[in-house]
Amino acid sequence: MTAKLSTLATESRTCTLPKLSRRNAESFGRAPGIREKDRGIWRTYSWQAYYDNLRDFALGLAASGFRRGDKLSVVGDNRPCLYWAQLAAQALGGIAVPVYQDAIASELVHVLDHAEVSVIVAEDQEQVDKVLSLRERLPHLRSIIFSDPRGLGRYQEPMLRSHAQTQAAGREFGQKHPDYFERELDTGCGDDAAIIAYTSGTTGRPKGAMLSHRNVIATAENYVSAEHIRRGDNSLAYLPMAWVGDMMFSLATALVAAVTVNCPEGPETVQRDLRELGPHAFFAPPRIWETLLTQVQVKAADASWLKRLVYEFFRRAAEQRELLRADGKKIPLVRNVAHRLGEILIYGPVRDQLGLRNARWCLSGGAPLGPDTFRFFRSFGVNLKQIYGATEASALVVFQRDRYADPNTVGQVAPGWEIRIDEHGEIHLRGPGVFLGYYKQEDATREAITVDGWLKTGDAGLIDPQGQLAIIDRAKDVGKLEDGTPFAPQFIENKLKFSPFIREAVAFGDSRPFVTAMIVIDFNTAGNWAERHGLAYTSFMDLSRRPEVAELIVAEVAKINATLPESVRLRRFVLLTKELEADDAEITRTRKVRRAFVAEKYADVIAALYGGADNVQVSLVVTFEDGRQGTLKSTMAIHGERLDADALKAA
């Protein structure tokens, strides 16, 4: 069985990502390889055009002295030319180092310098300016290539060139050296590093995980073998290119299975483009599923009374049916009939509005998804499944299968992988995708991989009797309340975030007498709610300080408390007057809370949560988008009254 898998990764004609693009050009040259929405139109590049473009770019790089082992970074939104640039570098034996496009300059400099990047491909003027501002601190940088020339016409930088110029130079170079590209491409082997993925790092500085071509191709192949992906399927590439998840889907899986990747017009149009495209597969981190859910909830609440009634009826019916199904009980006929009707009236149209009507499978990964959110989408007929992996294991390792998707587990390992839980409850993985090591950090590598090849993920989990993996939390986040009750902050946070009015929550409780939380309201929905109730507000800070909004959140928390065991109910919470920002290092670029850092930064707030005070004065350093810093002084109210379920009933 295992021998049959990973054939591409071991075959010398297909053992690197750029070689796979050659195979696709040869085998299905005229089929659509990648699309980009530009000037309002989806423009298609066939696999042949895909390959030609990356070859010309690679030759352009070669003409300017790009050599085996050099590193190339892309910074920008998902664009075909940025994907090609990475493959071009790999075709010459180089390594791609994608970086987060919204990272501020000081964050970028660490990664670019540490990885010794020599070529940066930037999407537009904004990114070019950012890179130019760092030039003095990047001794390895030789050239900057931009794809969108707008606003750059007057720049007189010798190291600056356009994508088109690079490709033109490449075509010229190719005429003089006709065999150069193919020869370089054939020299590449599966064990070469393909990418250095800097981990989002909920702890400390990001580390550069080196993944080889074999890692990513074998992992993608194993994944494809267990999921019904068909050639020519459409997927939407909208997640940050620096995130290993996008690399695995939009490059590795797309190349292995000849899936057509579609790049939206821009970050603001993703949702519109999603609906227009109706992809066959959709991958999103929990944050986005939560946002989609909130939108459905808000639209339903805004609808006329009749629509609201119908929606509510079928939503409940779907929820109960889903619960019955999860318990493995038989579903009565009347429920099935109601479900058919609901499919026509509610579920189908809602899926259509979300752009998920054609989606055969949807994935949530990167962080745990709250069970209520998960159940909602499944009950509405979205084949939502959880996936779990680590950057160091090429991401696509453990995932749910269609027939069995329980909200509390993340599924089974892909074929070709092994899993074990060590004596401390930590999840270990072994398989073809376990990385080469951290770039220039051998001691960290030795810590992460055991001598016999197991990757230590740092996540705590257990395997249930059905063989499904359940993630408890980041191993070091799980704690105990003073009385010994186990406490997993993420579990509580996900419950809280199910409320459409709560965008972010950070729960505390380890070695404490009770559970508390910092809550960030959802500016859109809470703002909408305020407008409907004739409440004027000027800013996020103003809105989160409104006593009426506090009332609203108190009621929401009381509702959530009613579903929690007595001992881990929220006793006190504070409404933060600022959002958690990646620029302030409070969350990672993939929107995971950096718990230790937040606990330190908000020490005063936490002290007040456990003290008796009913408000707290804080002064916080905030970072603006351009890297400037300022101080925010604010008084935040602490709420601890009427959070009990009984109080809710009384009210």
Place this chain on the structure above:
Amino acid sequence: MTALPLSIVGSETSRLSITDVSKRFGGVAAVDGISVEVEKGALVSIIGPNGAGKTTLLNIISGFFKPDRGRIVLQGKDITARKPNEIAAMGIARTFQNIALFSGLTVLDNLMLGRHVRMRSGVFGSVVYWGIAQREEIAHREICEELIDFLKLQDVRKQPTGALPYGLRKRVELGRALALEPSVLLLDEPMGGMNQDEKEDMARYILDVNQERGVSVVLIEHDMGVVMDISDRVIVLDYGRKIAEGSPADVQSNPAVIQAYLGRKP
């Protein structure tokens, strides 16, 4: 943000010249003997206290008012007696102080309307929508999509403008003016009522229009910071008369200007 080097301006032949223009409303001389030269590719700002005649001057240039006296010449052609639509067709586009968009139409349709004077096919051709009419529509749509890309309006392309926030509607209005492919763009307080972020964005767009598309710009604006930052030349009006003209630095130190803004010393 720095102004254009002056060498780029001025070397070309004069584009738009306004000579000794006057306009009276009853006993009030709204514009009184004003002459302005707008060279090809220049960015000229007109400032002055309320009621100084800035908007009236713009209305005269764009043909909404007939001047009582004086001449307006665009590239050697006298346009003084022309109708507003003829002047638009000759390449002078404008925006309005109070946004004048079709609020029920989408952003895209508003921009397409801006192409109206450039469209050839009539009602019959458009109804049949085949051959020339179809090709024409595609060509116009392409120009509008360029503008949508230029002004970053992709996500609101299909939304009615009435539902958009104020700053965005101002941007759409700029887009509609640009859809005309003008050689001269008249902007009447494009940043009025905007916050700092929106102003910076708008200033960026105006500069890009001016520098990358080579469009001459006549700008009326109250925000002195913006005016001084982006203009090649500033003209100051007071009570319908031109009281100063020169580089931003010259104008700022001109005693007549200071007096017009701050009042005479008692």
